[in-house]
Amino acid sequence: MKVIAIANQKGGVGKTTTAVNLAAGLALAGYSVCLVDCDPQANATTSVFDREKLENTLAEVVIPEWHYQGKNRNANFVPIESVVYETQLPNLDLIPASIKLAQFDQQPVTVIDRLVKAIQRVASDYDLVILDTPPNLGFLFTAALKSASYVLIPIAAQYLPLEGVSDLLFSLRDLGEIDILGSLVTRFDTRTTLGKDAREKIERDPVLGPRCFATVIGENTKIAEAPAFHVPVYLYQPLTPGVSRAIQQFDELTLEVLERLKLPNKRSKILKGVK
Numbered sequence: 001m002k003v004i005a006i007a008n009q010k011g012g013v014g015k016t017t018t019a020v021n022l023a024a025g026l027a028l029a030g031y032s033v034c035l036v037d038c039d040p041q042a043n044a045t046t047s048v049f050d051r052e053k054l055e056n057t058l059a060e061v062v063i064p065e066w067h068y069q070g071k072n073r074n075a076n077f078v079p080i081e082s083v084v085y086e087t088q089l090p091n092l093d094l095i096p097a098s099i100k101l102a103q104f105d106q107q108p109v110t111v112i113d114r115l116v117k118a119i120q121r122v123a124s125d126y127d128l129v130i131l132d133t134p135p136n137l138g139f140l141f142t143a144a145l146k147s148a149s150y151v152l153i154p155i156a157a158q159y160l161p162l163e164g165v166s167d168l169l170f171s172l173r174d175l176g177e178i179d180i181l182g183s184l185v186t187r188f189d190t191r192t193t194l195g196k197d198a199r200e201k202i203e204r205d206p207v208l209g210p211r212c213f214a215t216v217i218g219e220n221t222k223i224a225e226a227p228a229f230h231v232p233v234y235l236y237q238p239l240t241p242g243v244s245r246a247i248q249q250f251d252e253l254t255l256e257v258l259e260r261l262k263l264p265n266k267r268s269k270i271l272k273g274v275k
């Protein structure tokens with residue numbers, strides 16, 4: 001079992017998109033995968049699941065529901081096993097988030113340990129766990145990173161791509177034992193010099209440059225559309241050239257991730273998404 005956090009405190013850089021589609025790619029590569037949404041925005045949740053069909057979420061696992069009996073106050077928590085939902089993709093389960101998770105940062109600091117233990121418990125049921133994290137360095141970020149043995153850092157090939165990355169690396173060093181699995185250039189637009197300049201800047205960075213994945217995720221409207229249908233891009237229909245291109249990029253990323261984790265691609269053929 002390996003736990004990978006997708007993190008960058010900068011907003012809108014493609015964390016959720018990467019978490020969802022990498023999780024799907026790994027599931028299609030033959031691994032049992034759990035996608036854990038650690039962000040109160042719940043974007044990863046709605047990207048693979050219809051929110052209307054949810055009962056409890058990660059919030060009820062870690063934030064107490066208080067019950068009063070006379071003068072006694074008892075904290076109730078839901079077990080993490082009861083908030084595991086199957087997605088439309090075989091091998092891919094989801095532990096969803098909800099806006100209630102925003103209360104996480106107002107809890108006593110012990111809430112971090114509660115989340116770490118819950119993730120560790122559920123992780124033992126899977127080959128791989130992918131954690132989507134929020135765009136800040138708060139308690140949820142800390143808990144997610146403490147639960148993970150690897151971090152993957154998506155960086156958008158846009159204006160000031162590396163803004164805040166030094167704070168992120170500093171926080172990671174503070175958290176101790178965590179390997180940077182790689183940095184991933186996302187939202188790359190071949191048509192703009194801004195995109196090309198940003199990509200070059202990322203690749204020249206002394207820490208993240210050498211760890212950059214060869215795969216680059218291009219700016220692609222199909223990638224932005226798929227979440228509206230609660231599916232990873234692999235299941236997005238119809239299979240237009242734009243969808244195929246996105247699938248190919250996430251397949252390439254999946255293979256690179258497996259290689260860095262020293263895990264085989266268990267599918268007999270090279271990944272090509274699902275038809």
Ligand SMILES: Nc1ncnc2c1ncn2[C@@H]1O[C@H](COP(=O)(O)OP(=O)(O)OP(=O)(O)O)[C@@H](O)[C@H]1O
Pocket residue numbers: 010011012013014015016017018039041043133134135186187188217218219220221223224225
């Ligand atoms: N490669 C891409 N091409 C086009 N749109 C993209 C791409 N990647 C992400 N997007 C879109 O950009 C927006 C931000 O992406 P995403 O939600 O993955 O970023 P994030 O880092 O998780 O954001 P946040 O920090 O708010 O959690 C979303 O609307 C998403 O659909």
Ligand SMILES: [Mg+2]
Pocket residue numbers: 015016017039043044132133134
């Ligand atoms: Mg997100």
